[in-house]
Amino acid sequence: MQLSYWELKNWFSNVDYTIVGSGIVGLHCALALRERFPTSKILILEKGILPQGASTKNAGFACFGSISEILDDLKTHSEDEVVALVEKRWKGLQLLRKNLGDSVIDFKPYGGYELFLKDDEAFFEECIQKIPFINEVLKPVFKTDVFEKQVDRFGFQNIFDYLIFNPFEGQIDTGNMMQALLKEATSKDILILNQQNVSSYQDLNDKVEVVTNEISFTTNKLLFATNGFATQLTEGKVQPARAQVLITKPIENLDIKGTFHLDKGYYYFRNFENRILFGGGRNLDFEGETTTDLNQTKIIQDSLEQLLKNVILPKYDFEIEHRWSGIMGVGNHKKPIVEQLTENVYCGVRMGGMGVAIGSLIGQELADLL
Template identity: 60%
Template sequence: MQLSYWEYKTWFSQVDFTVIGSGIVGLNCAFQLREKYPNSKILVLEKGSLPQGASTKNAGFACFGSISEVLSDLKTHSKDEVVQLVQKRWQGIQRLRKLLGDGAIGFELHGGHELFDKGNTDFFQQCLDSVDELNHLLEPVFGTKPFVCTKNTFGFGQIQDHYITHQFEGQLDTGMMMHALIQKCLASEIPILNGIEVMDIIETGTGATIATKDFEFNSRKVFVATNGFATKLLKSAPIQPARAQVLITEPIKNLKIKGTFHFDEGFYYFRNIDDRILFGGGRNLDFKTEETVEFGQTEIIQSKLEELLEHMILPGQKPKIAQRWSGIMGVGPQKTPIVKQLSNSICCGVRLGGMGVALGSLVGAELASLAD
């Protein structure tokens, strides 16, 4: 494709800031840039028809880490690092709610509940024994003790009689959230150009040349916010793509389940939405295959999701599946997001570690701050 004079002049000349990726991080970054530099020329590039990756494909959990996830993180992170991680997630959700409003994102606070397999009493007891310690560790973040023990009031099968509940976890409508972010950027005269895939970014000393599939242009600063796809542009970044498979049922009559639910150290998760069950996870069944940037489903994971749906989540029922999809997350050896300046003109905000809903608005703001 060759650009016309009009196309180049209108969109691709004298660009101050180019954001690559129109997900949660990218749009928050662009909006913060507009707030800070009201007269700048800002451009957001997106390779897909809609935001790719996980921003419009996640489960809509406003979560900060179930008790088993926090215990697992303490094996690879210091206590201070874990507290900082949870703090960032908490701050990110509060920032998102303040920016868009609870009504615009469909935010509801019903708590996040971790379920434990009936046959693994030792693991449940280990987590139960850790409640006081982790409450003490995380109370400064939330202002009170986040974890409480609650009864299995929703009738799930094959699990312990009690959940360990995080009182401050909520849920939101991913589509509403992204629509609100897009509208906020458009209202701030930030164009979002879809169907433009960036192949390379070349530092020039006075800016950067952005090479797309069809044309090139220059930008004073470039912000990479492509998360799980980041290694295409950031070759040496410690990021691994991680596919997450999801299904959703047809509407279920008299569905009483409310809240977000996790089990198996967060590798499985489900919730209610529009009288349906949205259920995802199972990446731990086949880590290697799920280290991919290709969307799709696999038999081993989808079969397990259906089995758990019928025997654990809705015992005695066989709900019909309405849709299946997948999203691509960005993970790595550490869960701390990578927000850094890579050269004079190129910055990145990536590796959200499966917590993009919680972290995205904060990481986007931190990324924008690197424009200074």
């Protein structure tokens, strides 16, 4: 594309910091850099018309891990590592709320619940028995008990009568959050260019040459905040994980409020006003869902609808209004990767499905690498 002199001068000359990815991590990184370097030129490149990964496509859970997810993490991580992960997620949520304000992101502290299907009795019993242990493990972070057993009052079916409740969990409006972050970045003279796909880069020691689908230019520092799209960047340490989601039409007299986890966190649902937003099912086809394709599949969509009908909304008539997918970044470890790749290139990736919780903190940590 042949750019004008004015376009080259204002957008692509004397660029101090270029951030790839305009999601939660990328925007928080840019805002942290602006605070430290008030007169610098900061440019964000985004390959989609909106953030392409999960930042505008997630379910809006302000969570840090259900009891079954934490127990699962303890099988592959040390106790100290799991506590550090939960603490990072919790601190990230507080930072997000502080930066944007609860009213802006429509934060609702309804609490979080975990359901257990009737055919998973052994796992249900294990989670109930481990409540005191997990509460003790997390006490350094929350200073009080986190999880407790409660009777199901929502009328779910084909589950055990008891749910595990967590009062520290809440829900947000994902669209409001991202719109607020984008407005904040624009107000701080941070340049954002959409539909710019970075195809290659070369660190030239004193600067970095960046090549997109439209232009080649140089920047002093290059920072990647591409999460699920960072497989090549991290030599396979990050894998994409598609999350399929649907939302119902408004449901009359809906009496379900909160964020809910099912089947070790592989399914998750919440109310949004008088609708149910429901996602998950990646465990039905791990190989197929290791993709950056944003389509949906019949096996998972059918599973979501069956669970809505038989477990979540058995007493309600409902219709599906909309379906979509987002791309998370996962790996063999839940700890995010925040590191320097070359002299002038850095990355903050692998949110592990917890981008809402830790994205703000990882963006700040990415900026701090400089």
